[in-house]
Amino acid sequence: MSAQATDEARYLAAFEAAERNGAAHDPTWLRELRRDAMAEFTRAGFPTARRGNEPWKYTDVRSLASTAFVAPDVTEPLGEIDLSPYDLPCPRVHQLVFVDGRYAPQLSTDPPSEGERASHVFFERGDGPIVGRIAEAAHYDVPLVREHLGKHAGAAAGAFTSLNTAFVRDGAFVSIPDGVSVPEPIYLLFISTARPERPTVTYPRVLIVAGRDSSATVLVSFESLGDGAYFTDAVTEIVAGPGASLRCITLQRESDAAYHVSTTNVTQARDSSVSTVTVDLGGGLVRHDLSVLLAEPGASASLNGLYLGRGKRHVDNHTFVDHAVPGASSDEVYKGILDDDSRGVFVGHVLVRPGAQHTVAHQVNKNLLLSDGAEADTQPKLEIFADDVTCTHGAAVGQLDPAAMFYLKSRGIGEAVARALLVHGFVREVVDSIADDAVRQYTDDAVMAALRAG
């Protein structure tokens, strides 16, 4: 217990240092939000217990908790960073880049600059999206940020969310005004330099507010430039207004030594549709908690994911769909490819609350095991308290079809490429659920490159 106390104490000390250093200009509500979150984190602690700890029974975070991560050194100038490997195959229109948690204006487009321009960016645009920094939005006390930041990923979401909120200073704020459709993808890129010297921690934060009948695609990417150990504690809050249509793709390619814990909370109003696609191609220990609240009738959510396990990678996806009202629908497809000694976990919780009639909820998790050492754990959790509903779930664990392998080889295709093609075929339906051409192509290339790299 004393070891655990020091783990949290390290973060408390870092928190207090950060609050003393430059937090004075932040609005009171933000400082209170952080303080309350730190108190909650200190109270709850890391979920390290190995008994009676249902949400973390497949994922052991003791090594994460005991590693002394430090804040990245922000006094060092950013070196030259070549972003070309991360270019989407379309014009750069809305792109925000953070390197080791620090906003990188030279790598970003549409820079929300100082003074009048910033106030223009945050308050007066009605024709296009706001793609700006949380730090500046907080500085100008943008009402949408005050209204939503931390409200959708509350303390109940867990210690990692609290920890992120305790350190929230910057991040990406995306707002799509009512009735606005954004044709180009909005690209939020979080890069870790992953230097081997000292393990660092960053707290990427994203807030997306989609107005009434608005439409947009957002790609959130986590990339690594090195192979050192670090900890990414990410939180994304998504608010979809009535009739809004939002596609949010998360591409995770952290280093093999990285800890990546992300929490995404989606709140959907009447007739909104939100599609999330979570793609895990990297990381050492990876955990996603994706929660979708279908708060009003007519809301529909699609949750898709694919994860690639290599080496000793551990990828844990926990999803929770809350059918709180009648007449909402959800559709979920997660596919895992597990090789070497990797492990994939999928826990899909669907809650149909009393009175949520005419709910339609489908869930599928399929895993492909490519080695004897790989492991897949899949657990559907359906809690249904209404009687007029359509709910299905399915899970499967299988191996590559030898007949298909032979077919490919009989056309001259060698073992490695044949495997990559078949595995790619297995996950293609997930990639194809990305509607935006450029983001789909980019994701598909990333998946194929990761498959061929093995």
Next chain:
Amino acid sequence: MLEIHDLHASVNGVEILKGIDLRVDAGETHAIMGPNGSGKSTLALVLAGHPAYEVTSGSVSFDGADLLALGPEERARRGLFLSFQHPIEIPGLRLDHFLRAGYNEVRKSRDEDEMDVLKFDRLIRAKAKDIRMDAALTKRSVNEGFSGGEKKRNELLQMAILEPKLRILDEVDSGLDVDALRSVADGINALATPQSATLIVTHYQRILDYVVPDAVHILIDGRIVRSGDKQLAAEIESKGYEPVAEAAGLAPAGGS
């Protein structure tokens, strides 16, 4: 081009091929006929390198190389092609991606440059047109939801693109109506070159009305019991396999 000597092969410890001898030269078309269970498809699959079949003795040389020492992909790269009796469906793998991967692997093995997507797309469209196949099918998953005729035509498309030296066609007419049969046969004939050879494996004579063989071999119980010209196929068509089997002192396998 292909020389088979005393080939024996087993699956799960059961001997299926019991000593096959066969020689096929460039420019020739040979037919292997036999009743169900005689080992026809086994022969085709053994030649293509299917891992489920164990060659217990004998030898096969292909263009002077020891075929049995090569993996299935290497055989394909050297110009051996098997048109499958039952082409498999592969959900998620787009046919054009599959075709391009095979084509480029074959080119790479010959130290030729890989072909890019756009050029290959043109090649596919031209080849599909040649064999009267709807090119839109190549944007779908391999054989998924294809009709029997579309699957066979897809095998033909792969053959057209890979331009093999030795074409082994296993029951290429199964599941085809007479119009589809004629059209697939036209494709087979059109793709033949003086440098290529064809081995047609079939239960029925009817495909041989369209793709005329230089030699016909009757395979019963894992052995070639009789060889002849195309008249032999007509004889089988009218009298069945039984007289040939009896003359060889065998009951036709699978006939009971």
